Amino acid sequence: MKNDSAQRKPPHPYLSGNFAPIDRVQPLVACPFSGKIPAALAGGEYVRNGGNPVANEALGRDAHWFDGDGMLTGVFFSQSSNTGEVQPEFVNQYILTDVYLSTITSPALSSPLLPSIATLVNPLSSLYTITLRILRTLLLVLLSHLPGSKQAIKKISVANTAVLYHDGRALATCESGPPMRIALPSLSTVGWFNGDTCEGEPHAVGGPGFGGEGPLSFFREWTTAHPRVDPSTKELLLFHSTFVPPYVRYSILTPARPKPLPRGSLSRRFRHAGVPGVHSAKMMHDFGVSRSHTVILDLPLALDPLNLAKNRPVVAYDPTSRSRFGVFPRYRPEMIRWYETRACCIFHTANTWDSGTINSMSGEVLVESVNMLACRLTSASLVFSAGALAAPVPTRMVPEHEREEEQCRLYYYNFCLGPGDENVIRHQWALSAIPFEFPSLRDSSTMSPAKYVYGCSVSDSSFGAALGRAVKMNALVKMDVESLIARGRHDPPRSISGCVDTRNVDEILRSKEVDDPIKIFKMPEGWYAQESRFVPRQDGVSEDDGWLLSYVFDESQLQPDGECNPKAKSELWIIDAKSMNEVTAKVQLPQRVPYGLHDAAGHFLDSDAHDPKQPEPTADKAHKPHDRKRSVMEENHGQSENDNGEDYPSNEKRQDDKLDLERSVPEVATGHKRSTPGTTFKKLEERAQGLQSCDANEPCAPGLEYTWKDDKCQCVPLGKGLTCDPNHQCDPGASYVPVGNKCKCIKVSFSERSAPPHNP
Numbered sequence: 116m117k118n119d120s121a122q123r124k125p126p127h128p129y130l131s132g133n134f135a136p137i138d139r140v141q142p143l144v145a146c147p148f149s150g151k152i153p154a155a156l157a158g159g160e161y162v163r164n165g166g167n168p169v170a171n172e173a174l175g176r177d178a179h180w181f182d183g184d185g186m187l188t189g190v191f192f193s194q195s196s197n198t199g200e201v202q203p204e205f206v207n208q209y210i211l212t213d214v215y216l217s218t219i220t221s222p223a224l225s226s227p228l229l230p231s232i233a234t235l236v237n238p239l240s241s242l243y244t245i246t247l248r249i250l251r252t253l254l255l256v257l258l259s260h261l262p263g264s265k266q267a268i269k270k271i272s273v274a275n276t277a278v279l280y281h282d283g284r285a286l287a288t289c290e291s292g293p294p295m296r297i298a299l300p301s302l303s304t305v306g307w308f309n310g311d312t313c314e315g316e317p318h319a320v321g322g323p324g325f326g327g328e329g330p331l332s333f334f335r336e337w338t339t340a341h342p343r344v345d346p347s348t349k350e351l352l353l354f355h356s357t358f359v360p361p362y363v364r365y366s367i368l369t370p371a372r373p374k375p376l377p378r379g380s381l382s383r384r385f386r387h388a389g390v391p392g393v394h395s396a397k398m399m400h401d402f403g404v405s406r407s408h409t410v411i412l413d414l415p416l417a418l419d420p421l422n423l424a425k426n427r428p429v430v431a432y433d434p435t436s437r438s439r440f441g442v443f444p445r446y447r448p449e450m451i452r453w454y455e456t457r458a459c460c461i462f463h464t465a466n467t468w469d470s471g472t473i474n475s476m477s478g479e480v481l482v483e484s485v486n487m488l489a490c491r492l493t494s495a496s497l498v499f500s501a502g503a504l505a506a507p508v509p510t511r512m513v514p515e516h517e518r519e520e521e522q523c524r525l526y527y528y529n530f531c532l533g534p535g536d537e538n539v540i541r542h543q544w545a546l547s548a549i550p551f552e553f554p555s556l557r558d559s560s561t562m563s564p565a566k567y568v569y570g571c572s573v574s575d576s577s578f579g580a581a582l583g584r585a586v587k588m589n590a591l592v593k594m595d596v597e598s599l600i601a602r603g604r605h606d607p608p609r610s611i612s613g614c615v616d617t618r619n620v621d622e623i624l625r626s627k628e629v630d631d632p633i634k635i636f637k638m639p640e641g642w643y644a645q646e647s648r649f650v651p652r653q654d655g656v657s658e659d660d661g662w663l664l665s666y667v668f669d670e671s672q673l674q675p676d677g678e679c680n681p682k683a684k685s686e687l688w689i690i691d692a693k694s695m696n697e698v699t700a701k702v703q704l705p706q707r708v709p710y711g712l713h714d715a716a717g718h719f720l721d722s723d724a725h726d727p728k729q730p731e732p733t734a735d736k737a738h739k740p741h742d743r744k745r746s747v748m749e750e751n752h753g754q755s756e757n758d759n760g761e762d763y764p765s766n767e768k769r770q771d772d773k774l775d776l777e778r779s780v781p782e783v784a785t786g787h788k789r790s791t792p793g794t795t796f797k798k799l800e801e802r803a804q805g806l807q808s809c810d811a812n813e814p815c816a817p818g819l820e821y822t823w824k825d826d827k828c829q830c831v832p833l834g835k836g837l838t839c840d841p842n843h844q845c846d847p848g849a850s851y852v853p854v855g856n857k858c859k860c861i862k863v864s865f866s867e868r869s870a871p872p873h874n875p
Contacts, residue, residue, distance in 0.1 A: 126676075126677060126678070127178050127503055128503050128585035129178055129179065129180045129501065129502075129503065129585060130168075130178050131677055131678055132585070132670070132673055132677050132678065132679060133643070133668045133670065133673075133679055133683070133685075133707060133709055133710050134180075134585055134709055134710050135678065135679060135709065136167040136168050136169075136183065136709060137167060137186075137207075137706060137707065137709060139706060140186075140207050140208050140209060141205070141206065141207065141705065141706075142206055142301065143191060143204040143205070143206045143300060143301065144204060144205055144206070144705055145202055145203075145204050146190070146203045146204060146205050146702050146703055146704060146705065147702075147703045148203055148700055148701060148702040148703060149700065149701050149703075150689070150698065150699055150700030150701055151699060151700055152192065152201040152202075152203065152689070152700050152702075153201075153650075153652070153662055153689065153699060153700075154201065154653065155650055155651065155652055155653045155661070155662075156192040156201060156650060156662075156689075157192055157193075157194040157201045158192065158193075158194060159191075159192050159650070160189050160190065160191040160192065160299055160300045161189060161190045161192075161648060161664050161687065162187055162188070162189040162278050162285070162299075162302070163187070163188045163189070163278075163645070163666060163708065163711055164185060164186070164187055164210075164274075164275060164276060164277055164278045164287055164288075164711070165183070165185075165186060165188070165275060165709060165711025166180075166181065166182055166183020166184065166185065166186070166273070166275040166711075167183050167184055167185075167186035167209070167275075167709065168182060168183040168184060168227060169184045169209065169215060169218055169219060177230075177231040177233040177234045177237070177502070178231055178233055178502065178503075179231050179232040179233040179236075179501055179502040180501035180502070181232050181276075181501060182227065182229075182231050182232055182233070183227075183273065183275055184209060184210070184212070184214065184215045184218070184273050184275060185209070185210035185212060185215075185273050185274040185275035185276075185287055185289065185295075186207060186208070186209050186210065186275070187207060187208055187209075187210060187278070187287065187297060187302040188205075188206075188207040188666070188708050188711075189205070189206050189207070189300065189302055190203050190204065190205055190206075190687050190702060190704075191203070191204045191206065191299075191300035192204075203687070203702045204300075205702075205704050205705055205706075206300065206301065206302050207302070207706075207708075208301070208302040208303060208304075210273075210274045210275070210287050210295055210297065210304055211304035212270070212272060212273055212274050212292075212295065212304075213259075213266065213267070213268040213269055213270050213271070214228055214229065214268060214271060214272070214273055215273070216265075216266040217255075217259055217265075217266040217268050220265040220266050221265075224255075228252060228255055228268075229252055229271060229273070230245070230248035230249060230251075230252060231502070232430070232498075232501075232502060233502030233503070233504060234248055235428065235429040235430050236428060236429070236430040236498055236499055236502060236504065237428070237502070237504050238428055238504075238507040240428070242423055242426060245423060245429060246423060249420070252271075255268070256268045256271070270292040270293070270307060270333075270336075271291055271292060272289045272290075272291045272292025272293070272295070272337075273289055273291070274287040274288065274289045274292070274294075274295040275287075275289055276288050276289045276290070276340035277289075277340045277341055278297075279294075279342060279344065280344075281342075281344050281349075281351045281368075281370075282349065282351070282368075282370040282371055283371070284296050284308065284313065285297050285298075285299050286308055286342075288338065288339070288340040288341070288342065289340055290337055290338070290339065290340050290356070290400065291337055292307075292336065292337060292338070293307050293308055293309060293310075293324060293325050293326075293336045293337075293338050294307075294308040294338060294342075295307055295308065296308050296313040296315070296316075306319070309323075309324030309325065309336075310324055310325050310366065310368055310386055311324075324336055325338060325353075325355060325366060325386060325387065326387075327386075327387055334357045334358055334359065335355060335357055335364065335387060336355070337355055337356065337357060338353050338354075338355050338366075339353055339354050339355070339356070339399065339400070339401065339402065340400060340401075341400065341401045341402070341463070343402075343404040343561075343562075344561075345404070345406070345562060346558060346559050346561055346562065347406065347562075348369075348383070349369070349370040350367055350368065350369055350370070350383060351367070351368040351369075352365075352366070352367050352404050352409065352445070353365070353366045353367075353368070354366070354390070354399070354402055354411065355387065356396070356397060356398075356399040356418075357396070358396045358419060358420060358421070361389040361390060361391060361393065362390075362393040362394070362395065362396055362397070363389075363390040363393045363399065363411060363413075364387040364388060364389055364390065365387070365388045365389075365390050365409070365411075365448050366385065366386040366387060366388070367383060367384055367385055367386075367445070367446070368384060368386075369383055369384045383446065388448050389448070390411055390441065390443075390448045390451060391448070391449060391451060392413075392439075392441055392451055392453055393411070393413050393441075395417060395419060396417065396418055396419040396420075396421075397413060397414065397416060397417060397418060398414075398416045398417070398418035398430060398498075399411075399412060399413075399414075400462045400463070401461070401462060401463050401464050402464065403464045403467035403485075403487045403489070404445075404467055404562060405467045405468045405469045405485055405486075405562050406445075406468070406469055406562050406563070407444060407445055407469050407482055408442055408443065408444055408445060408467075408469065408482065408485045408532075409442070409443055409444075409445055409448070410440055410441065410442050410464075410467055410485065410487055410530070411440070411441040411442075411443075411451070412438075412439075412440060412461055412464075412489075413438070413439040413440070413441060413453075414438045414439070414458075414459065414460055414461060415432060415433040415434070415436035415437065415438065415458050416430070416431075416432050416460055416495055416498070417430065417431045417432075417433070418430050428507075430498065432460070432494065432495035432498070433458065433509075433511075434458045434494060434509050434511075434513050435458065435509070435511045435512075435513055436458050437455045437456065437457070437458060438455070438456050438457065438458055438459050438461075439453050439454065439455050440453070440454045440456075440487075440528070440530065440540075441453050441454075442454065442485055442530050442532070452530075452532070452538050453538060454530050454538050454539070454540050455538075456540055456543060456611065457517055457611055458513075458517075459491050459492060459493060459494075460491075460492040460493075460494065460495045460497070460498075461489045461490060461491055461492065462490065462492070462497075462552075463489065463490045463552065463553065463554055464487060464488065464489040464490075464554075465488040465489060465490065465525065465554035465555075465556065465568045465570070465596075466487070466488045466554075466556055466560075466561060466562070466565050466568060466596075467485065467486065467487045467488075467562065468485075468486050468562055468563050468564050468565075469482045469484075469485055469486075470482070470483055470484045470485070470486060470529075471483045471484075478859045478860055482532055483531070483532055483533050484529050484530055484531050484532050484533075484541065485529075485530045485532060486527070486528065486529050486530075486564070486600075487527075487528045487529075487530070488525060488526070488527055488528075488546075488554070488568060488596060489525075489526055489528065490523055490524070490525055490526070490551060490552045490553075490554055490570070491523065491524060491525075491526040491545070492522070492523045493519040493520065493521055493522050493523075494506065494521060496521060497523075497586075500586070501586075519611075519612055522550065523550055523551065523552050524545040524546070524547065524548065524549070524550065524551055524614070525545065525546050525547060525551040525554065525568065525570065525594060525596075526543065526544065526545050526546070527542055527543070527544060527545075527546055527596075527599075527600055527603060528540055528542065528543050529541040529542040529543075542603065542604065542607065542610075543610055543611055544603060544607065544608045544609070544610060544611065544612075544613045544614065544615065545608075545613065545614040545615070546594060546596060546599040546600070546603070546614070546615050546616065547594065547599070547614060547615065547616040547618075547633055548614040548616065548617045548618065548619060549572050549592065549618070549619060549620050549623065549633070550572045550573050551570045551571070551572055551592060551594075552570060552571055552572075552588075553570055553571045553588075553646040553647075554568050554569065554570045555568070555569050555570070555646065555647060555648060555649060556568050556569060556649065557649050557651060557658055557659075557661070558649075559651075560658060564597065565596070565597075565658065566595060566596065566597040566598075566658045566659070567593055567594065567595060567596065567597075567658055567659045567692075568593075568594050568596050569591065569592065569593050569594075569647055569649055569663060569692070570591075570592050570594070571588035571590070571591060571592070571644065571645075571646060571647070572588065572590040572591075572592050572620060572635070573586075573587075573588060573589060573590065573620075574589055574590045574620040574621070574624070574635070574637055575589065585710075587643045587710065588643060588644050588645070589637065589638040589642065589643050589644065590620060590635050590636065590637050590638065590644075591635070591636040591638075591644055591647050591663060591665065591690065591695070592633065592634070592635050592636075593633070593634045593635075593636075593659065593692065593695050594632065594633050595632035595633070598632040599615045599616060599632050599633075600615075602615050602616075602632075603615040616632065616633060618633075620635060620637075623635055624637060634694075634695040634696075635695065636663075636690055636695045636696065638667065641669060641670045641671050642667055642668065642669050642670070643667065643668055643670065643710065644665045644666070644667050644688075645665055645666045645667070645708070645710060645711055646665070646711075647663040647664060647665040647690075648663065648664045648665070649661055649662070649663055649692055650662050650663075650664060656830070657693070659692050659693050660692075660693055661692050661693070662689050662690060662691060662692055662699060663689075663690040663692045664687060664688070664689055664690075665687070665688055665690070666685050666686070666687055666688075666704075666708040666711075667685065667686050667687075667688050668683075668685045668686075668707060668708070668710070669686075672684075672707075679707060683706075683707045684703065684704055684705065684706055684707055685704050685706070685707045685708040686701050686702060686703055686704060687701070687702040687704060688700075688701055688702075689701075689702075
C-alpha cells in the first residue's frame with residue numbers, strides 16, 4: 116500500500132497550524148490566571164472577530180486568510196460582588212449570519228457557499244472557473260428562497276472582520292453586507308443592523324436600511340469593516356463601496372440622544388450620500404476620519420466583477436497607476452479635494468486629525484490641513500500571499516525611480532487645505548523602517564493628535580520575507596508618533612521612500628534610551644501574538660498609562676506535521692503599555708484562538724456598556740463547559756440566552772419566549788434562534804459634546820477631575836478646571852467651548868469660497 120502521507124499535498128498555510136479553524140464553541144467559563152488582573156478591566160469584555168470556516172472538508176480547495184464564517188472569541192472580566200476580585204471568563208460563538216445558518220442546515224454542502232477570495236485573485240483562475248463559482252453562489256442563494264428551504268439567504272456577509280461599539284450596540288462587520296448586532300457578554304447573535312434598529316430588537320423597525328430601495332439595494336448596503344466612532348459627538352461614520360456609480364457612498368449615524376443642533380446648521384445624520392470622483396469599483400477596506408474631515412482612499416486595487424468581461428481578474432492591482440486620497444468636510448462630501456501620489460496599498464489607517472488656527476477676532480477655527488497615519492504597503496502582495504498565491508508579474512513595468520522594496524510601514528501624510536493651496540501632500544514618509552500593521556490607539560485619543568500608536572511587527576525577517584509564508588507576528592510595538600512626526604517635520608526624510616527612524620527591530624531592542632520613541636515587546640521564542648487593544652488605567656497620568664491585551668499562542672504545541680495538538684490552548688496576555696516589557700497577567704484559555712486578521716478590531720468593550728441595574732456574572736456563577744465533548748453543531752445550537760445573558764441547556768424551556776413574538780426570527784431545524792438583546796447591556800445614553808469638551812468618564816486620581824485647562828484636557832484639582840455653560844447661546848453652527856482659559860463660541864469652518872472646484 117502506498118504511503119498516504121507521501122501522496123498528501125502540503126497543507127494550506129491558512130488552514131493549518133494555529134491558522135486552522137477550531138471545531139468547538141462554548142459558553143462563558145471561568146479561566147485560571149497568573150499575575151494580577153487590573154481593576155480597570157472589571158466589567159469589560161475583550162472580543163476578537165475572525166474567519167472560522169464551518170464547511171471545510173475539502174482542505175485542498177482554494178482558501179484565503181480573509182475567508183471563513185465569522186467567529187467571536189471573548190474574555191469577559193466579571194467582578195465578584197463579595198470580594199471585588201476580577202475573574203476572567205472565556206466564551207466563543209459563531210455569528211449566525213444567513214450564510215452560516217444555511218451552511219449548517221445543508222449537510223451535503225462540503226465546500227463554502229461563497230467563492231474563496233483566493234479564487235477571485237488567483238491570476239491562474241480561468242474565466243470559466245470564476246464564472247462557475249459565482250454562478251454556483253447565485254444559484255444556491257436563489258434556491259434558499261424556495262419553499263422547503265430551511266434558511267433563506269438575504270445577505271451574503273459572513274461578518275468575520277471586526278467589532279465595534281456604538282450607541283449601546285456591539286456590531287460585527289464585514290465589507291459584503293451591513294453590520295450584525297451581537298449580545299454581550301454571551302456573544303450570541305441579535306440580528307442585522309439597518310442604520311436605525313436591528314432585527315431581534317423589541318419594536319424593531321423595518322425599512323430600506325443602508326441600501327435604500329430598488330434592485331441595487333443589496334449591493335449598496337455593503338459597509339466598510341472599519342466604521343469610525345467620534346469620541347466627542349458619538350457619531351458613527353461609514354462608507355459603502357459598491358460596483359455601480361458613484362462607487363462610494365457615505366453615511367453618518369447619530370446616537371439615540373444627540374446634542375440638539377443650532378438652527379440653520381447642516382444635518383448631521385444622513386445615509387448613502389454619493390462621494391464624487393471615484394471612477395471604478397475598488398477594494399476599499401478603511402478610511403480616515405478627523406473631527407471635521409473625512410479621507411477616502413482610492414487606491415489602484417480593483418474589485419470589479421465586470422473585469423470578467425474584459426478577461427481580467429476580479430481583483431487586480433496596477434502598480435503603474437496612482438493612489439488618490441479624497442479629503443472633504445465631514446458633512447459636505449460634494450466638496451471633495453483629490454490628492455495623488457505613487458501607487459500603494461493601505462488596508463488600515465491608524466489615526467486622522469486636523470491642524471489649524473483660531474481667528475482671535477471671530478473665534479472661528481480654520482482647518483489648514485488634515486493629518487493621517489496609515490500602514491502603507493508598497494504593493495498588493497499581501498492580498499495574494501494570504502491565499503498562498505504568488506503575486507502576478509506586472510504587465511507594465513514601474514519606472515526605476517518609483518521602485519520600492521516590499522514593505523509595510525507606518526506612514527505620515529499631511530494634506531494641505533488652505534484657500535490658496537493646490538492639492539498637495541506636504542508630507543508623506545514613514546515614521547520608522549520596521550514593519551508595522553494592525554494599528555490601534557487609545558479610544559479617547561482618536562481623531563486628535565494622539566501621542567502613541569500601537570501595532571504588530573515581525574522581528575526575525577523583513578515584511579517582504581514574511582509574505583513568503585503565513586504571516587505571524589512576534590512583536591508588539593508602541594510608537595511615540597508625536598515625537599517622530601516632530602523630528603520628520605524638522606528634518607524631512609526623502610518623500611515617500613524615506614524614514615524618520617531607520618533602525619531595524621534588533622537595533623531598537625538593543626536601545627537603552629529611556630525616552631526612545633519606539634518600544635517593542637518581543638514575544639518569547641516560538642510564541643506569536645495577535646492584534647492588541649489598549650485599555651487605560653483608571654488613575655493614569657499619561658496617555659500610555661494602561662495595558663495592551665492580546666491573544667498569544669505557543670507553537671511548541673504544534674505536531675511534527677505542523678498541525679495543532681487537539682488539546683492546544685492559547686492565552687490572553689495583559690502587557691504593561693507604559694514600559695512595554697512586563698506581562699501583568701496571563702489568562703489560560705480552555706482552547707486555542709486561531710490567528711485572526713483583526714484582534715484589536717474585536718473591541719475591548721468597557722464597563723460603561725453594562726446596565727448598572729443588572730449584576731454581572733461572578734466567579735461563583737461562572738458557566739461550566741459540558742462534560743462530554745460536543746461537536747460545533749451541538750455546542751452552537753444546544754443553548755440559548757436568557758435576558759441576563761445566561762445560557763440555558765437546550766432541554767430547558769426559555770422563559771422569555773414572549774420577547775421573540777415581536778418579530779420573525781430565523782429558526783432552523785436544530786432549534787437555534789438569534790437572540791433578543793438582554794438587559795445586561797443597555798443602550799448608552801451618550802451625549803454629544805462640544806469641539807473641545809473632555810470625557811467626563813476619564814479616570815483621575817482622588818481629588819482630581821478631568822477637564823479643560825491650558826488648551827488641553829487634563830486631570831486638575833477639583834474646581835480648578837474650566838467649565839462652560841452648556842446653555843449659552845451662540846450663533847448657528849458654533850459651540851460654546853473652552854479656548855485657552857476662556858469660554859468662546861467656536862465654529863469649525865471649511866469655507867465654500869476656499870474650496871477649489873470639483874476635480875475628479
